[in-house]
Amino acid sequence: MTERLDCAVIGAGVIGLAIARALALAGHEVIVLEAEDAIGTGTSSRNSEVLHAGMYYPAGSLKARLCVKGNAMLRGYLAERRVDHKMLGKLIVATDTEEEAQLDAILAKGQTNGVERLNRLSAAQAHALEPAVRCTAALHSPLTGIIDTHGYMLVLQGDIEAAGGIVALKSPVLRGEISDKGILLSVGGDEPSQVLCGRVVNAGGLGAQAIGASFAGLSPETVPPLYLCKGNYFLLGGRVPFSRLVYPTPQSAGLGVHFTLDLAGQGRFGPDVEWVDEAHYEVDARRGDGFYAAIRRYWPDLKDDALRPGFAGIRTKLKPQGQTASDFLIQGPADHGVDGLVNLYGMESPGLTASLAIGAHVAELLQ
Helix, strand or coil: EEEEEEEECCCCCHHHHHHHHHHCCCCCCEECCCCCCCCCHHHHHEEEEEEECCCCCCCCCCCHHHHHHHHHHHHHHHHHHCCEEEECCCCEEEECCHHHHHHHHHHHHHHHHHCCCCCCEHHHHHHHHCCCCCEEEEEECCCCEEEEHHHHHHHHHHHHHHHHCCEECCCEEEEEEECCCCCEEECCCCCCCEEEEEEECCCCHHHHHHHHHHECCCCHCCCEEEEEEEEEEEEEECCCCCEEEEECCCCCCCCCEEECCHHHHCCECCCCCCCECCCCCCCCHHHHHHHHHHHHHCCCCCCCEEEEEEEEEEEEEECCCCCCCCCCCCEEEHHHHHCCCCCECCCCHHHHHHHHHHHHHHHCCCC
């Protein structure tokens, strides 16, 4: 028997939940189909949990627009719903003249993108804020913070369910078929079923390309290649050196080995950049050698044996190692020609920060 539904969102990570919330609040009947036995078990639970301000991304890009908009939306939402978060602020530090030029470029991008209260600091000004830091100059971003990502996702789920939506766990989407009647999804799990939907959002994260490729009737050329970039984190033992987040100047595939805090006060460094062929989350303790060298550029007092392996996450990349990072790829009907379908690919950082703005954007595409 085939069940008929208005909207199905594939994936119960933070972006999928934010999209489902936006659709449910717009009056749509929504089901979220999640393959795992809990929400947010993938990329959403394996990241720095940082609320970004939006200064890194090219002007006019989806990352820039949705991050800046999402930062304001998320700060308001977290405060209103009393989800734990702290606006600690962030320093982006340069340690030589070449990196100072990068700071100038980041500042210019931030100003173009509309990032508020982003300021350039001298070495003395940065040292006054964070005495342990070593740098030649810095940028200060007060609108950067940390959040309880799982708490945020639980509130999103609550909003979906309060609006009449459903989050169905252990419900993997095996394939789809596009017809003039809608999009037919074959759903596995303990009770396999078929669901005919008027609207489908593929927010499958690491599995988004496989899901898109499974849709009969969708042009294969619209599904981009997938490259996996693993980020490893190491935990800091002992007293934390900084009260704010501290970032080096960015690398080609990431923001550099930076210092963050969690809401319990645990200090951690990462992520680094490790290109992999398949997703796995073991942290090789030998990678710590590279961490010590990177961290001591801006915190020379890091002691030997102060770091221990923590956790790892996977960034979904649309371009291979050595190429410039790509923008979010959010394909609506105008892009692939299928009414009622939105595919999201390459939803890496700043996806968490941008999640509410992404939800509003996808809801508009499906109106």
